[in-house]
Amino acid sequence: MTIAEQLRREGIQQGVKQGEKKASLAFARQLIADGMGRLAIKRYTGLTDNEINALTQQ
Numbered sequence: 634m635t636i637a638e639q640l641r642r643e644g645i646q647q648g649v650k651q652g653e654k655k656a657s658l659a660f661a662r663q664l665i666a667d668g669m670g671r672l673a674i675k676r677y678t679g680l681t682d683n684e685i686n687a688l689t690q691q
Contacts, residue, residue, distance in 0.1 A: 661688055 634642075657678040664674045665688060674685055 658684070658688065661685060665689060 657680055661674050661678045661680055661684075664677065665685075671682075671685055674680065675682070680688075
């Protein structure tokens with residue numbers, strides 16, 4: 634595998650991770666709006682307490 638191929642693969646993986654994080658944040662916003670508890674939100678989204686706190690302060 635060439636360096637260019639490795640960089641391309643890493644870029645794709647990083648993009649996927651960013652997309653997954655964005656989806657988790659959007660899902661968490663919906664759960665918060667629906668009144669779901671913090672522990673359940675953590676379990677279903679994988680977000681940290683700090684990330685959830687940031688969403689509730691927006």
